[in-house]
Amino acid sequence: MAATTRECLELQLLEMEMLLSMFPNKELVLENPNSILHTRRYLEGIRESLPSIIEFLIFVNVQKSEVKAEMHVSLPHSYPQEEPQVFVRSVALDRQQQNFLNKELVSYIHSLDRGELCISIAAQWLQDNISTYIQNSKQNDEPECEIKEATYTFHRMWIYSHHIYRQELRKKILEYAKRLNLTGFCLTGKPGVICIEGVKEQCEEFWRDIRYPNWKHISCKHSESKEVTGKIDDLRLFNSFEELALTAHGDYGLRNDYHMDLGQFLEYLKQHKSEHIFHILFGVEGKY
CATH class of the missing domain: 3.10.110.10 (Ubiquitin Conjugating Enzyme)
Structure with missing residues (x-):
């Protein structure tokens, strides 16, 4: 039994x-x-x-x-x-x-x-x-006679969650992104959005590590990849990994059931040449 x-x-x-x-x-x-x-x-x-x-x-x-x-x-x-x-x-x-x-x-x-x-x-x-x-x-690691420039797969993932509130989880997201040399952002509150970009294997490692069995409402909505020889920094849309602090509105009671200002979020995406992602994440076209 x-x-x-x-x-x-x-x-x-x-x-x-x-x-x-x-x-x-x-x-x-x-x-x-x-x-x-x-x-x-x-x-x-x-x-x-x-x-x-x-x-x-x-x-x-x-x-x-x-x-x-x-x-x-x-x-x-x-x-x-x-x-x-x-x-x-x-x-x-x-x-x-x-x-x-x-x-x-x-x-x-x-x-x-x-x-x-x-x-x-x-x-x-x-x-x-x-x-x-x-x-x-x-x-x-032993050197070869001919040194070839490394080839990487640059990868970007757009991750959507119903919400991201817990301080412990937010700390883990920031620490993992920094350790894996990933750039992007984490939009906390409701909804929660994470963007990571960097070497594909490191992006996949981040995605594997932050998911845990009881985080049910999370999914990768979109991903982009490109083969690159040498440095990948020219392909990055973000200079670092940051937690977004946008205006929130709603119930600030015990449930912390507040919604982030998606108009501000759309403006942030536009500043980083990513406004097309708004429709992919939320199913509606972004409007100003």
């Missing part, structure tokens, strides 16, 4: 206690420091609504090296009956080896029995195997 959500959350708390004892020196960092407390209160009946999912980082030391790897973990409410979402990054890995490593790690987790708590097992697998991928990355 499949475990209930309550039973799964109870197991998640047990595993988090075990992991925090295994990594006592800040090797484990919660994305939301209150997620464990909220889960416990839900199980105790103090909270009626489901808590947000538990997300965290585990910093794994690479053997015989000062290099560290970050294992990003997201636990769906139905974990361990459902597989966790796990993704690894390290400055010592090139993009190809990082992709290979993550595919192998996901495959390894998939081979384990469902219902089994597996985060500590995955962390041990990573510690045992990551040095091989790092060594392969170093070999790929």
